[in-house]
Amino acid sequence: MEKHHKFSIWYVLVGIWVVLIIHNALYSVFSIETIPYSEFLQLIKKGRIAEVAITQNQIQGRMAGDAGKDKMFRTVRVDPDISQLLEQNNIVFKGEIESTFFRDLLSWIIPVFLFIGIWYFIMKRMAGQQPGFMSLGKNKAKIYMQQDLGIKFDDVAGVDESKQELVEVIDFLKEPKRFTRIGGMIPRGILLVGPPGTGKTMLAKAVAGESGVPFFSLSGSEFVEMFVGLGAARVRDLFVQAKEKAPCIIFIDELDALGKARGIGAYGGHDEREQTLNQLLVEMDGFDPQMGVILMAATNRPEILDPALLRPGRFDRQILVDRPDKKGRADILKVHLKKIQSAADLDVEKIASMTPGMVGADLANLVNEAALLAVRRGKETVGMSEFQEAVERVVAGLEKKNRLINPKEREIVAYHEIGHAIVAMSLPETDPVQKITIVPRGVAALGYTMQVPTEDRFLMKKSELLNRIATLLGGRAAEQIILGDISTGAHNDLAKATNIATSMVKEYGMSEKLGQVYFSKEKQLRYLNIQDLQAPVDYSQATAEIIDTEVRELINKQYNIALSILEENKTALRKSAALLLEKESIDGAQLEKVVKESKSSNN
Numbered sequence: 001m002e003k004h005h006k007f008s009i010w011y012v013l014v015g016i017w018v019v020l021i022i023h024n025a026l027y028s029v030f031s032i033e034t035i036p037y038s039e040f041l042q043l044i045k046k047g048r049i050a051e052v053a054i055t056q057n058q059i060q061g062r063m064a065g066d067a068g069k070d071k072m073f074r075t076v077r078v079d080p081d082i083s084q085l086l087e088q089n090n091i092v093f094k095g096e097i098e099s100t101f102f103r104d105l106l107s108w109i110i111p112v113f114l115f116i117g118i119w120y121f122i123m124k125r126m127a128g129q130q131p132g133f134m135s136l137g138k139n140k141a142k143i144y145m146q147q148d149l150g151i152k153f154d155d156v157a158g159v160d161e162s163k164q165e166l167v168e169v170i171d172f173l174k175e176p177k178r179f180t181r182i183g184g185m186i187p188r189g190i191l192l193v194g195p196p197g198t199g200k201t202m203l204a205k206a207v208a209g210e211s212g213v214p215f216f217s218l219s220g221s222e223f224v225e226m227f228v229g230l231g232a233a234r235v236r237d238l239f240v241q242a243k244e245k246a247p248c249i250i251f252i253d254e255l256d257a258l259g260k261a262r263g264i265g266a267y268g269g270h271d272e273r274e275q276t277l278n279q280l281l282v283e284m285d286g287f288d289p290q291m292g293v294i295l296m297a298a299t300n301r302p303e304i305l306d307p308a309l310l311r312p313g314r315f316d317r318q319i320l321v322d323r324p325d326k327k328g329r330a331d332i333l334k335v336h337l338k339k340i341q342s343a344a345d346l347d348v349e350k351i352a353s354m355t356p357g358m359v360g361a362d363l364a365n366l367v368n369e370a371a372l373l374a375v376r377r378g379k380e381t382v383g384m385s386e387f388q389e390a391v392e393r394v395v396a397g398l399e400k401k402n403r404l405i406n407p408k409e410r411e412i413v414a415y416h417e418i419g420h421a422i423v424a425m426s427l428p429e430t431d432p433v434q435k436i437t438i439v440p441r442g443v444a445a446l447g448y449t450m451q452v453p454t455e456d457r458f459l460m461k462k463s464e465l466l467n468r469i470a471t472l473l474g475g476r477a478a479e480q481i482i483l484g485d486i487s488t489g490a491h492n493d494l495a496k497a498t499n500i501a502t503s504m505v506k507e508y509g510m511s512e513k514l515g516q517v518y519f520s521k522e523k524q525l526r527y528l529n530i531q532d533l534q535a536p537v538d539y540s541q542a543t544a545e546i547i548d549t550e551v552r553e554l555i556n557k558q559y560n561i562a563l564s565i566l567e568e569n570k571t572a573l574r575k576s577a578a579l580l581l582e583k584e585s586i587d588g589a590q591l592e593k594v595v596k597e598s599k600s601s602n603n
């Protein structure tokens with residue numbers, strides 16, 4: 001907002017300056033010298049005045065200049081009667097009725113017109129740059145009809161899981177009536193969550209493309225740059241327009257720019273954002289889901305969103321759009337390779353294995369780079385050598401931005417994740433391992449092992465908790481066994497394991513030394529929302545020491561269990577880590593197979 005104010009002030013200043021210059025220039029064209037009356041009298045006496053015209057207030061005339069050239073002059077009339085003096089000196093003179101037309105023209109009519117002109121110019125520029133000046137509150141959302149977009153599901157590759165979740169939305173948009181007749185629950189808001197460049201915008205467009213409905217798109221940051229009150233007006237207008245075109249999709253990119261939790265980063269301009277956000281919430285609550293307007297939004301920072309946005313009835317469905325694994329990258333490459341002339345011997349799988357950590361946008365960029373290289377080399381088709389060089393370039397760029405992990409780190413991560421998985425698999429009563437991946441997720445996690453509970457749990461047995469701790473420590477144990485060293489990658493695991501162990505000792509009465517006693521009164525108080533931070537510690541210093549040693553011992557014991565499991569499965573650990581490094585993600589069945597094979601070959 002402020003930016004635009006400054007912007008217009010500058011224009012006005014420049015305008016004033018231009019007016020002054022023109023004003024002066026016009027005067028100097030007519031260059032009339034103003035002289036004192038006394039000098040005028042002297043000049044008469046010297047006989048240098050040729051002719052004069054006398055008006056009520058002033059005398060204007062022509063006199064012989066220094067270089068023989070005539071000069072115009074003007075002086076203020078002092079004597080009421082000078083005709084005698086003029087006559088005596090034989091000067092031609094005439095009386096004139098004062099015409100102020102030119103002077104008026106110069107001194108204010110032209111400037112006024114100039115100002116109007118400049119004003120008009122500014123208005124036009126501003127209206128062109130951003131609405132809300134001329135067209136107050138009218139939004140910039142264009143209606144993208146299907147033929148304009150032309151993006152189908154097939155164009156978005158490597159995100160099959162996300163696509164699956166969107167199929168239902170497409171069915172709904174195609175025939176909203178059929179859904180509402182049956183009375184099914186239709187999602188209202190879908191939040192696509194994932195790192196930049198993974199294809200969230202593309203997915204939203206593809207949903208519009210597949211279901212053949214209009215697609216309104218807006219970026220969260222566009223709302224916030226507006227003048228106060230206009231963001232909210234635009235949201236209102238957007239929904240009015242969308243309702244007219246229903247069924248349709250409204251897509252808000254960078255939802256976090258608009259939907260940051262209220263109160264976070266309370267610097268200037270947040271009022272506007274809050275108003276806009278409130279309006280969005282109002283609109284989301286207000287529209288009838290039967291109508292067929294689906295709201296989609298994208299963000300790479302779901303954690304900073306205002307919780308109000310995520311409540312049921314708003315963005316209650318979240319779909320993860322993750323970085324692609326090797327197979328995903330190969331699929332994405334194939335999509336983009338269709339657009340260029342590639343050599344017949346191009347090995348897509350190999351390119352995919354050279355590009356760990358890259359997202360769809362990086363791969364699109366890579367294909368483009370390779371094509372440019374081929375053109376520069378005067379080739380007809382894009383071959384492997386161009387891709388090799390392009391990978392080096394793109395990787396160098398991404399490394400600068402700190403977005404790729406290096407091969408050594410990948411190896412550590414692979415052992416670490418397999419460590420979790422093998423321990424989980426070997427212990428009874430643990431959740432089955434579903435997927436192990438070293439594709440980096442989000443900011444913190446370098447990889448992960450996904451265990452899916454088979455049923456909802458309300459109670460946990462002591463043995464299960466112990467196994468869970470062992471599983472959490474399996475990552476570090478694997479690093480220790482294979483690499484003989486440990487890394488910082490386990491800090492999150494350690495935190496979780498310690499939490500469980502502490503709760504076991506202090507809350508669940510699962511420590512033999514301490515017995516069935518509850519030691520977490522401060523936690524209870526916090527739960528009851530009693531804000532007395534000086535919570536009473538009602539156990540002795542001696543007990544505190546026992547708690548500490550019990551927690552430590554509990555964890556150490558589980559760490560040793562994890563170590564011995566992995567020591568036993570060392571071959572499997574190596575083999576499956578190699579497989580994981582190659583494939584980047586493997587599922588539980590694949591791991592099990594490797595573990596079984598290694599066991600039978602050992603015997």
Ligand code: ADP
Binds near residue numbers: 157197199200202
């Ligand atoms: P996001 O919205 O997640 O930041 P975009 O959808 O804007 O990412 O993707 C930017 C570009 O990257 C797309 O125009 C496309 O060329 C390419 N791209 C990204 N993801 C994919 C994908 N999964 N399949 C094919 N191309 C992709």
Ligand code: ZN
Binds near residue numbers: 416489490493
């Ligand atoms: Zn871990």
